[in-house]
Amino acid sequence: AQSVAQPEDQVNVAEGNPLTVKCTYSVSGNPYLFWYVQYPNRGLQFLLKYITGDNLVKGSYGFEAEFNKSQTSFHLKKPSALVSDSALYFCAVIGKAAGNKLTFGGGTRVLVKP
Amino acid sequence: DTEVTQTPKHLVMGMTNKKSLKCEQHMGHRAMYWYKQKAKKPPELMFVYSYEKLSINESVPSRFSPECPNSSLLNLHLHALQPEDSALYLCASSQGLFPGELFFGEGSRLTVL
Numbered sequence: 001a002q003s004v005a006q007p008e009d010q011v012n013v014a015e016g017n018p019l020t021v022k023c024t025y026s027v028s029g030n031p032y033l034f035w036y037v038q039y040p041n042r043g044l045q046f047l048l049k050y051i052t053g054d055n056l057v058k059g060s061y062g063f064e065a066e067f068n069k070s071q072t073s074f075h076l077k078k079p080s081a082l083v084s085d086s087a088l089y090f091c092a093v094i095g096k097a098a099g100n101k102l103t104f105g106g107g108t109r110v111l112v113k114p
Numbered sequence: 115d116t117e118v119t120q121t122p123k124h125l126v127m128g129m130t131n132k133k134s135l136k137c138e139q140h141m142g143h144r145a146m147y148w149y150k151q152k153a154k155k156p157p158e159l160m161f162v163y164s165y166e167k168l169s170i171n172e173s174v175p176s177r178f179s180p181e182c183p184n185s186s187l188l189n190l191h192l193h194a195l196q197p198e199d200s201a202l203y204l205c206a207s208s209q210g211l212f213p214g215e216l217f218f219g220e221g222s223r224l225t226v227l
Contacts, residue, residue: 041223043221046217105156107156
């Protein structure tokens with residue numbers, strides 16, 4: 001079975017500082033990895049994905065993520081956080097063995113303080 | 115147009131009521147999804163439609179009944195719900211059955227009294 005772990009329920013960071021949201025996964029075969037963001041009372045918005053190729057993936061709003069196969073991780077990063085980045089972030093994985101179904105991690109709340 | 119539109123945004127219903135949630139997309143996507151999300155939890159997949167046919171039903175109770183009248187519309191019919199069914203119901207669509215890049219609506223917040 002495939003699974004995703006986001007070890008931190010909440011991440012606090014000062015505006016202008018680097019932001020990292022951690023994600024590790026477990027899947028049979030090659031993983032397809034995604035990050036979504038959810039603002040309060042809104043649906044999820046796609047940020048970025050890793051399918052194949054370059055391990056460093058760039059996405060929306062200045063976010064990027066690095067795929068590390070040996071550590072089975074896909075951490076989300078932003079060099080300089082904004083107050084408006086405060087939201088709930090979900091990592092997700094698809095493994096073909098699970099019938100192409102998307103599995104979400106538990107979510108990490110990011111709070112960026114001015 | 116890159117939107118998934120859900121109506122109503124809020125719905126309050128009693129346990130004996132029958133109501134429906136509606137979802138519409140005009141991106142030409144051929145896969146549509148219903149997710150249920152409880153507060154501060156990840157979305158849970160309920161149903162997947164591919165080319166207007168139900169392809170995944172995640173063992174959802176029969177009091178939830180999905181319908182896909184055409185490639186742009188997705189409904190979720192609700193009947194005899196329980197208070198624990200109160201949640202945010204999210205509709206999503208994707209280009210095909212490789213669902214990773216999902217486009218979500220803003221959700222319908224359901225309260226069952």
